[in-house]
Amino acid sequence: MQRILFGNHPTQMPAIARYIDHARYEASFALLDAVDVARFDLVVPLRVEQIEAARPAVARGRAVLPTPELVALCDDKLALNLWLIERGFGDVVPELLGREPGVYPYIRKKRRGDFGIGCRMIHGPGEDDGSDDPDVFRQRAVPGAHEYVLHLLRIGGGIRFHVGYRYDMGQPLGVRGEVDRPASIEPVDPGDALGACADILDAMGYEGTCCFNYKLEDGALRLLEVNPRFGGSLVGVVTDYVSAHLAAL
Template identity: 65%
Template sequence: MRKAILFGEHSTQAPAIARYIDRDRFDPSFAELSGPDMMRFDLVVPLSVPQIEAARGANAAGRRRAVLPRPELVALCDDKLACNQWLIANGFADHVPALLGPEPDRFPYIRKARHGDFGAGCAMVRDAAAAAALGPIDAGSFHQRAVPGADEYVLHLLRIDGAIRFTLCYRYDMGTSLAVRGSGEPARSTTPAEPGVALPLCTAILEAMGYEGTCCFNYKLEDGQPQLLEINPRFGGSLVGEVSAYVQAHLDAMEPIAP
């Protein structure tokens, strides 16, 4: 019997999942995540940060249908400045590009919105003229050293009951060293990659957080070591092509919650 999978609505990811998922094994649905209707599914997968809280209602009646990070960890990872500060405070400072003050005098650097997806609110500041054009920074943004290199990586991880159950890594070729990947600057190509040294690092971070559920790390390599750009506490867009493997790994790792 096919497993019934409920995904949250998403304007780009939901159509892609519908195209790629193995319908011989899975019966996918897409809807807003709310109410008792979630109880009829074998697995519930939120596709955005706001959907995570609603998905918690899927775990009821002694059965686990969703593995989700704790609310405080969702909030931490969703705040890029707070997440960087947590990483520095918990022994991972070597993998965090330096945080800068409100008026950096060394270029290039990046101005980042504390909240947002796909490059929203982020700008590469290459010189004093670009800084002046942006104007003063506000409390919703921060400055950080720009990591050089045209290659950016994403590592998708699923952690359930303290163990990594699924990994998937891609390399984005941005074509230029200081691009800000997003809707304005898409990758020229996306190719599978081996996570290498990033996997034990990211696993250690999730262990230190006590993180359970789905996430993705974005990073660059500098002198062979990962420099973390952000941690997203959600299903990442480039996971859609391997959604069947992800769903199967998720189902295989889940067990009923004790009454």
């Protein structure tokens, strides 16, 4: 039986323990810098801040992780948008706006953070303080009740695993996360989005696990963010993910 070490995460740990195939894998959870990674066949950080602690596993062939530079790039939503624009992927980036946009609605975002924390939909004048906080930026809101998630594992220059989901937010301008919860979630074939996201990872030279969040606007991909980590909706297919990851090591 192969041993899998996951980082700590209060909601993902019990779900992983429930869904992983215990006949094939022994799952453990720990602070990654407090254990000997050589005792495990695969090490999977569940949070961005756990990635550095997992790096000793890379040298032992127990993990594939994105570089520190790519973790920092993806973790900074504004920097990622600018990087995409500069490298010819501007068509997937909803328009970046100035400090006092004249059109509504738009979304005010924190450059770093997940679960929608620090993001706020601005519907009209007076809802935004107009500050020039360097940790905040503004971007055109992409309408549509459906938000998509595409989980990808890229190793050795190729996509080794992927799975997509569609979230029905029940409203056209929801901010999925802490404030707005989806009415439903269902598996979905990512279609052309798979190739578009794979092209972005190719341009980055990205290796490891990531999660693309996006919407479709008249059929065109509009990227919301890229998380350089294991995403929460992977827990239901964690056995398939672990199997693909082990096979690619």
